[in-house]
Amino acid sequence: MSDEKTDAAPGSAPEGSGGEAAKPAGKGRLIAIVAGAVIVSLLAGGGGVYWFTQRGTGHAAAEPAEAPAEEADGGGENADADPSAAYIEVPPMMVNLRGGGAQAKFVKLRFIVVAADGKTDAVKARLPLILDALQPFLRELRPDDxxxxxxxxxxxxxMLRRSTEALGKGMVRDVLIQDLIQQ
Structure with a gap:
């Protein structure tokens, strides 16, 4: 008789038990799997929240937090927050791209220069200086750039750096790119 009990499969229940011994082990395993899945989900969610909040506390998020204080002083670097900002639309530029291929590549660029407060007329008058400063930079671009x-x-x-160099500090607040088409 003892031989019959040892011949049973390792995962099967003894004949007289009716499969009751396998159920508690299955429930325990199921509870462990569900608990593990819940813990992994909580850790992943917490990690995602931490990652997004840490990205938000970097340099990019610090600027909007400082903007309301600057607006109260009447200043500020954010062109969107200042309703008196002057937007000067620049005629579209089309330049050849630098490349070694037989086929010529071009880039068409439309942009707006945001002039500093009270500097609109001065920036408009000196717009050719901005275009002259940007031409060498744009012509040296490669398609990979x-x-x-x-x-x-x-x-x-x-473009903002070169515009500021061409006109002087405090003349150009920002450069807004409308279209950048490569062909």
Whole structure:
């Protein structure tokens, strides 16, 4: 008789139990799996919240937090927050891109210059200086320089830097890119 009990499969219940011994082990395993899934979900959710809040406390989120204080003083670097900002639309520019291929590549660029308070007429009068400062930069771009999500940001920052150098500090507040088309 003892041979019959040892011949049973390791996961099966003894003949007289009717399968009752397997149920508590299955329930315990199910509870452990559900608890593990809940813990993993909570950790992933908490990690996601932490990641997004830490990204928000960086340099980009610090600027909007400071903007209301600057507006109260009458100043501020944020062109969108200032209703008196002057937007000067620049005629579209089309330049050749630098490349080694037989086919010529072009970029068409439309942008707006945001003049500082009270400097609108001065910036309009000196707009050719801005265009002259931007031509060498735009002509040195390669088609690869325009790839990726950060390309427009890098181009915008360089355009703002060159515009500020051409006109002097405090003349141009921002450069807003409307269209950047490569063909």
């Amino acid at each position: 325009l790839n990726g999500s950060a390309a427009v940001f890098r181009i915008k920052e360089e």
